[in-house]
Amino acid sequence: MRLLLPLALTGLLGACTTLPQPQPVTLTNWQQPDPAQLPLALDNLSRGEAEPALDYLRAFSYFGDPDTLTEAQQQQLHSAMLAQGKSLDALAEPRLAEQWAVAFYRYYGQEAMQPYAEALLPSLIRQLDRFAEQAPQTLAQEYALWELLRAPGLLMHQVRRKDAENPLHAALTERELTEALTRYAASAGAHYQGQDWPLQNAYWVLAHQRLLLSEEKGEAQDQAVAAIARQDLSQRGDAAKTAFTLGYLVNAFLGQEACKETYGDLCAIPEPEAVLPITHACTERLVIRTQDLNEAELAESCDKLTSQEDHFHQLLGTGMTPVVNDYNTALEVVVFKNWSQYNAYGQLLFDISTDNGGMYIEGTPQAEGNQARFFAFRGWWLPEFNVWNLNHEYIHYLDGRYIKYGGFGHFPGQMVWWAEGMAEYISKGEDNRQAQKLLQDTDPAEWPSLETIFATEYDDGLDRTYRWSYMAVRYLAEQAPDSLVAITKPLKGDYAEGYATILSDTAEAHQAGFSQWLTEWAAAPLPEEADASPYPRKLNRYGYRDYLRPAQLANSEGHLHF
Numbered sequence: 001m002r003l004l005l006p007l008a009l010t011g012l013l014g015a016c017t018t019l020p021q022p023q024p025v026t027l028t029n030w031q032q033p034d035p036a037q038l039p040l041a042l043d044n045l046s047r048g049e050a051e052p053a054l055d056y057l058r059a060f061s062y063f064g065d066p067d068t069l070t071e072a073q074q075q076q077l078h079s080a081m082l083a084q085g086k087s088l089d090a091l092a093e094p095r096l097a098e099q100w101a102v103a104f105y106r107y108y109g110q111e112a113m114q115p116y117a118e119a120l121l122p123s124l125i126r127q128l129d130r131f132a133e134q135a136p137q138t139l140a141q142e143y144a145l146w147e148l149l150r151a152p153g154l155l156m157h158q159v160r161r162k163d164a165e166n167p168l169h170a171a172l173t174e175r176e177l178t179e180a181l182t183r184y185a186a187s188a189g190a191h192y193q194g195q196d197w198p199l200q201n202a203y204w205v206l207a208h209q210r211l212l213l214s215e216e217k218g219e220a221q222d223q224a225v226a227a228i229a230r231q232d233l234s235q236r237g238d239a240a241k242t243a244f245t246l247g248y249l250v251n252a253f254l255g256q257e258a259c260k261e262t263y264g265d266l267c268a269i270p271e272p273e274a275v276l277p278i279t280h281a282c283t284e285r286l287v288i289r290t291q292d293l294n295e296a297e298l299a300e301s302c303d304k305l306t307s308q309e310d311h312f313h314q315l316l317g318t319g320m321t322p323v324v325n326d327y328n329t330a331l332e333v334v335v336f337k338n339w340s341q342y343n344a345y346g347q348l349l350f351d352i353s354t355d356n357g358g359m360y361i362e363g364t365p366q367a368e369g370n371q372a373r374f375f376a377f378r379g380w381w382l383p384e385f386n387v388w389n390l391n392h393e394y395i396h397y398l399d400g401r402y403i404k405y406g407g408f409g410h411f412p413g414q415m416v417w418w419a420e421g422m423a424e425y426i427s428k429g430e431d432n433r434q435a436q437k438l439l440q441d442t443d444p445a446e447w448p449s450l451e452t453i454f455a456t457e458y459d460d461g462l463d464r465t466y467r468w469s470y471m472a473v474r475y476l477a478e479q480a481p482d483s484l485v486a487i488t489k490p491l492k493g494d495y496a497e498g499y500a501t502i503l504s505d506t507a508e509a510h511q512a513g514f515s516q517w518l519t520e521w522a523a524a525p526l527p528e529e530a531d532a533s534p535y536p537r538k539l540n541r542y543g544y545r546d547y548l549r550p551a552q553l554a555n556s557e558g559h560l561h562f
Contacts (some may be wrong), residue, residue: 001542004249008221031536033059035068041278045080055558061106062536076114076166077107085123091130093145098559101147108168117155118171125180132184139552144551149201154179156208157543164212173212179220181206188230191236196243197253197550199232203247204548210252222252222262229266231479241268246547250344252312256351269348275341276334282306285330291337292378297385301335305394312395315477317485318402321491325405326365328372331397335387336377340545346375358389360396362407372397374462381541391427399423405494412496414503416456418457418487421469425477428470433465433529439522450507450514461483475517480510 033056045053057077060066069077081103090097104124108117127148136142152172158170171177181202184190190199190510203225210221225248232240245268249259259267276289282302293301313320322328334350336342339357346354352361352375360374374393378388399422404411424432439447448464453472456464476484483506490498539562555561 003191022532031059031063033064035060035064038064039073041091042076042080044078044522045084050080050084051093051096052101054096054103054339058099058106058560060104061103062518062560065534066107066537068108070514071112071512074112074116074300077103078113078119082119082123084275085120088123088127089130090127090144090148091110091134091141094136094138094140097144098140098147099456101144101151105151105154109155114159114166114168117168118174121152121171121174121177124151125176128180128184131198132187132189135189135198135244140552143553143559145198146201146550149198149205152181153201153205153208154539154543156205156212157540160208160211173209173217178206178209181209182224182228186231191232195550196236196239200243200247201548203243204251204545207248207251217251222254226263226266228231229263233266238268241266245348246344246545250347250354251545253347253353253355255347255353256349259348270345272349275345286331286333288333288335290335291341292333300385301333301387301390303468304391305333308391308394308426312398313402315426315481315484316403317489318488320402322401323403326401327370328362328365328397328401329392330371332371332373333390333394334375335390336375338380338546339377339542340547342375342377343545344547350375358393360393360400362397364407365400366406372400381538392423395423395426404491410494411491411499413457414454414500416458416460417453417469417472418491420454420465421471421473424466424470425473430474431527432467432470432474433527436521436524436526437469438463438467439471439518440526444519447515447518452510453503454503454507471518471521472514475514476506476510479513479517483510538562 037056038060041053041056044050045057081100084096088097088100101124104117104120107113108120127144131145131148136145155168156172159166159172160170160310164170164173185199185202185206190196190202192198206221206225210218213221225244226367229240229244229248232243235502244263244266245259249263249267254262256269259269276291278290278292278298279286280288280290280298280302282288282305286302286305288298288301290298312318334346336345342358343354346352350361350373358374358376360372362372363370365372372396376387376390376393379388396419399419400407404415424435448468450472453464453468456469458465473484476487487499487502487506490496490502553559
């Protein structure tokens with residue numbers, strides 16, 4: 001049991017009178033922080049009882065609602081964090097430093113708190129400099145260092161899609177922070193007792209920062225980090241290569257080409273069999289290669305793939321006849337154990353872009369011996385077994401094999417709605433709560449027309465690309481199936497002009513029906529979510545990397561992560 005010891009409601013410098021001391025407030029269960037304790041926790045933090053208050057604030061960030069903090073409470077939190085940061089000594093008070101760092105990234109990513117983040121960076125930098133001089137000696141110090149490194153990296157990930165005018169984005173790209181991170185990475189304290197997890201984590205932060213920089217500054221960052229890695233290489237050999245590759249190169253999305261050409265002396269590419277030791281044939285033309293799927297999971301995955309193939313052929317009337325000159329007779333499905341592994345080894349082994357949720361690579365289907373592949377990963381955050389986007393990506397293969405002539409990008413335009421809408425519809429059927437909620441939340445005057453949906457490009461955003469495209473395909477599949485099949489004919493025949501013409505005709509003929517169908521679906525009750533609870537409030541699951549967390553830093557009460 002931890003106690004949040006309430007203090008007399010006096011100023012930080014004390015007062016002449018003493019108020020009655022309230023009853024102690026307890027945090028007996030990390031997963032049930034009492035929201036009524038929030039004002040008391042903030043008061044305790046302001047008055048110097050920092051560690052128990054930060055314990056509560058950490059729990060509240062997972063199982064409470066940080067958005068309920070008033071403006072005055074946000075300012076109170078920041079003033080206390082600023083004061084604690086100025087006196088912080090992570091080597092002397094590692095538990096306090098750990099919780100301070102967690103509060104930094106759990107609260108300062110909120111839009112209202114982002115302008116305050118810059119003021120905390122000098123305190124963070126000072127702690128990194130302390131650890132550069134002295135590596136952690138205790139488990140508590142290891143936790144503190146780990147969270148102090150994670151704090152800027154997780155915040156950087158949160159604002160990656162923001163522009164440079166965003167106050168948190170601007171703060172996290174300041175020269176002083178860059179210099180502190182590179183100074184730490186180059187220090188003797190970044191690896192100790194045969195462990196280099198601090199160095200790999202520092203590389204990871206620098207890689208996240210690189211994604212926020214201009215191209216010119218990003219290239220300068222690459223060179224600075226490579227210089228550190230080369231110095232490390234002279235001392236640690238192959239271990240230095242692994243640290244640079246998995247810490248920096250793959251997290252900056254530099255890819256296989258940079259690994260082999262620009263950083264050939266620093267980069268480590270493993271043998272494919274070492275990463276993907278399991279091969280399982282579902283059929284003669286469908287093979288799964290994986291890191292860790294067991295026999296039952298392989299069998300379930302095969303069943304899911306082969307069962308939806310029948311639906312595809314029936315819906316589109318393919319007769320199971322491939323398009324002409326298509327030699328993609330077999331498909332290889334590569335399944336990693338999570339996104340971290342996909343990100344690293346998708347780049348290193350297969351030279352693919354991994355800044356996504358999986359992908360299908362058709363290759364050159366007209367070339368004999370071409371190997372089509374799609375890449376996926378286990379839905380490691382889900383309670384039940386699931387290969388994320390497995391069915392969606394398989395539809396891309398079937399579409400390329402039986403409907404669309406040529407490889408990816410062969411047709412000049414208007415293909416996004418077809419590819420993504422078809423994959424979404426066949427893989428999800430009528431069960432697409434996200435699409436229905438989007439429809440209900442959008443003013444009918446702003447519903448895109450069929451003509452607009454048919455013109456969708458990937459830059460138009462996830463809603464247009466996936467959800468509105470799904471609605472267009474579903475409408476045609478259920479209300480005008482002959483029109484849907486008719487669209488496939490110019491695609492099979494390599495007739496781009498005919499494809500554009502039939503889309504124009506389809507949009508004109510079916511817009512009224514599409515609008516009516518949207519209206520009816522919008523009026524239908526929205527299905528309940530399987531798990532509607534927002535708790536625990538999790539960080540973005542793609543922000544961190546599983547292999548960067550040292551084994552001794554367990555996810556236990558007092559050190560919880562979600």
